[in-house]
Amino acid sequence: MKQSFRLKGLDCANCAAKLERALAKLEGVERASVNFLTQRMSLEGDDARWDDVVASAKALVHKMEPDVVMA
DSSP states (O other): OEEEEEEETOOOHHHHHHHHHHHHTSTTEEEEEEETTTTEEEEEEOGGGHHHHHHHHHHHHHHHOTTOEEO
């Protein structure tokens, strides 16, 4: 499955790059992309575990960037 999310409050290009690298390492994630300019994150992952992938991504975003809201 593939889905795109808005990252409200992402204001650092370096932070976006760190997020992208960390998201790509999550279990069930096949591909992750974070675009700082558009404040968008795209995830591709295992369909069978998609809800867990999204929940893990939200937790990671909150841990690394507490002021950023994943919508």
